[in-house]
Amino acid sequence: MEQNALFRKRYGSFRRFFAMLGKARLPYLWIVGYLAVSALIANVSVSTTEYSAALFAGQVGLFAVVLPYLFFTLLSLVIGSISSLTSNLCLARIDRNLRRMVWKKVVHLPLQFYEANNPKELLSRITTDVTSISTLIMQVLLPVFTTAYSSLLMLGRVSSYDQRLMWALVIVLPVNILISFVLGRMRFGVADLINRRNAQLTAAIAERANNMLLIKSMGTEEKEAVAGEARMKASYQAEVTDLWVRGLALPINAIASALQSVAIILAGRAFYSTGALDLTQWIAYYGFAIQLTNILSNYCNSWSNFKG
Template identity: 50%
Template sequence: MQNKQPSQGSLGRFFSMLWKARLPYAWIAGYLVVSVLMTNVGISATEYTAQLYAGNVDFWGVVIPFLVVSLVSLVIGSVSGMISGICMARIDRNLRRAVWQKIVRLPFGYYQQNAPKELISRVTTDISTISALIMQVFLLALTSLYSTVRLFVQIRSYNSRLMVATLVLLPLQVVIGVLAGQLKFGLSDEVNRRTAELTEAVSERTGQAMLIKSFSAQKREEEAVGRRAKAFYRTSVLNAWVTNFVSPVYVLVGALQFIVIVMVGRGFYADGSITLAQWVAYFVFANQIINNLTAYTGYWTSLKSAQGATNRVAAVMAEPEEDRDAGEPVGTLQGDIVFDHLRFGYGETLLFDDLCLTIPQGRATAVIGPSGSGKTTLLNLVERLYPPPKPAPSASAGTTSAGFPSAATGRR
């Protein structure tokens, strides 16, 4: 059975999927507003903290504002966390509902080409990956961008040359993040694929436990699931090795940048370009910028890691659905069931070639044959679970080209 491939690219299918899922845009907008507010309050709290470290303990001018801003920051942080949790839960719910509605509306031939058990992973694991991608990558990337720009503006208010010196520290983090993201993408996608295969194997055999025991096939089925579990184990271990190799590299780069930040700030403070309080604040702001940049490399890694899951779900959502309005309404069906020169196959495998068959009305007709001979397919064709395409102009009535389904069924 051949399906029409979606014409959209993977990125287009992904955003089309999000549009169909109807994300909680009001909650997402609220989360972004709260995040922006939290960034501004955090900058004010840092400046008051720097004043205290510099020895300015003015009670009304520094201490009281510091306590108020710190309390407001805690409240906003709690509100932000609550909204984030609600957003993720709603995104999960909407995506799962949209994907499940799509699955039950797909034509029967889709399940012939794709193992239905694998769809469990599409609705569970892959959806969780996408919701985490939206909340913990896309939205955090936006808020981190605003935070980074705001911090640079604040540093520039101290000294423009200090801002330029900070920019010089950034390229190394970008290079490391891109390389790590490319490496982890392939491994994470492989882990997701192995998870789907293991889930499919276990789900299928759990439902057939009595049949397995009846045929004394326990050993064979143990080995079949064991092979998938072993493949999943090997991929997971390799992914863990790569992850734990990349982490120390990040730590080393961060340590080097910490030293450079201290030395740069000390130089500007020594020549009187900035005050002591500004040096302390600059040290905090520069580290926040580095942390934001490090987070961006993590966002890139997460994006590449989740790309497989997003492509799989987006591909399901892009599949053409059954046309429920196709056909003509009929009353009570009467007469024989007739297959007239039927030609039908799955992909390149031809099952029926020029089949002519009449099933008389009012009589019991038995269809007998070995497994795989087409008995179930014949019933599916009668029920029109496989919709026939239009015959080619050169083909005779009731036939199509090889490899395409033709359900030339009817009643007379």
């Protein structure tokens, strides 16, 4: 494998990326609406978890617990549907605006550019690459804010039970982030290596195919066959490396999640046994802890998948 393929230090410029987004005129009002709906979902989820904890603790008052629980559960479903619709509309509008920007740029490129480059290569810039950018915005960049807000909201509610319990969660939760950061960089490095080696293989095959008569006339068939096999082997090795990285990610995440769950349960059990938490608070704490773990895990998985 090429040196530093897994942990390359430079892949591009964030400054140029955000400058490009500024020129694309993103649908900011729709994005703000999506963030607002996401914040509302987070608040409703907190109330749903607390009423659910009360039910599990044996509190079955119709007006005090049951009806509020049903109300917030249905409200969460309705707002979730609105959030999904808003997210899809944002994706579609971002794609449209980015395509407009790229097409306008393509039309105004100087003639020298088309003399030195194949115009067909621009097709993926207008189609596939644009959808990758919109996915990055909606699944990686914006969730930074929604995940942070939800996490702070739930940690604040846990802190209202006992501040020490909140700090216990703060210590345990970053494990997912650290693991996903390392795996994300590894997958990004491997994906970049695969793309480069596949591009080298494609270019070599295309060049030899166009000059097959010359190869035949010079009698270099065996030499070209060996060179082609070497490039194919390099692409194969890069793909195998990717499979190893993906395969290791599953058990690593599973072990980390199991250890997190054990630590969370032991911490809550210790506070409950000393009387610092009552039964309802203990159940609510566990519910918030699981939600926080899932929120961070989902975000980290989205980050790792996008990097890969």
